[in-house]
Structure formats: C-alpha cells, structure tokens
Amino acid sequence: MKNANLSFKGQIPFNEEFGDIYFNTDKPLLESEFVFASALDEIWQSKDSFIVAETGFGAGLNFFTLCKKFKTSSKNLHFVSIEKSPIKKEDLLKIYENLGIFKAYAKKLVSLYPPLISGIHRINFAPNITLDLCYGEADQILPELDFAADIWFL
Incomplete structure (x- = not known):
C-alpha cells in the first residue's frame, strides 16, 4: 500500500502514477455538485437513509459535496x-x-484521516454522516463489504 504520488499543475493536483488530474475545473466543488449531488435529487423524498459508494476517494470532494447536502438534514x-x-x-x-473549501469539513477529515493501512476505516463524521474509507484494490475490498448502494459514483 502506498500513498498517491502527487505533483501540482498550478493549483490542480496531478497523480504521477496514473498521469491524470483529480479534478479539471477551477471550481471543482461546483462540478462535483452538478454531477454527483444532483443524482440524489431523484430519490431524495422517498428515503431517510442513503448509501452512496464510489471508487476513488481522491481529495474527498464528492464526499464534501454530499456533507453539505446532509448538513441541515x-x-x-x-x-x-x-x-x-x-x-x-x-x-x-x-x-x-x-480551493478554500469547507474549512470545517476539511479540518475534520484531516484530523480523522486513517493511517496508510489497507482495509476498511469507519469514520463517524457527523451524527448523521458515516464515511467508510476503504484502502486497497476495489476487487479485493468489495467482497469484504456488505451493502447495497442507492447510488454509485464511478
């Protein structure tokens, strides 16, 4: 298990191993909100609890976007x-x-960020928000998990 090998192209983080950027706009939270948070809108009224899964946590921008949506809910x-x-x-x-983003969320995530040990790390982020941050290869981690996602972010 190893950390991402990052460099920065201006203010945009670039993964040297995969030769790719983590986000591609100067306003990545707006991009994340438009693409991902809006996916919940279709089922928002019909459920009280949501399971959202993704492959590739990256900097956690999709997670922060959903935290914003659930903060007052x-x-x-x-x-x-x-x-x-x-x-x-x-x-x-x-x-x-x-990015100047959600300073309270960012500070909290960094303070709770798990060590570089493969496996499933549960973080109780807020009374109504749980983050399972799973370190490892998806094909090895997924069989260890038991959940049915309402939405997948791919």
Missing part, C-alpha cells in the same frame, strides 16, 4: 469509498488550502 448518509492510493495528509491540506 435529518436524513442519514453512509458514504463508502474505495481508494487504491490515498493522498497524504500534507497534500490534502495543500489541496484544501488552494
């Missing part, structure tokens, strides 16, 4: 994310500083 979020190469805490701090 009595509904529950269980967010399951599988990450092969977690970003180092110091790189996360740089990403969050550059």
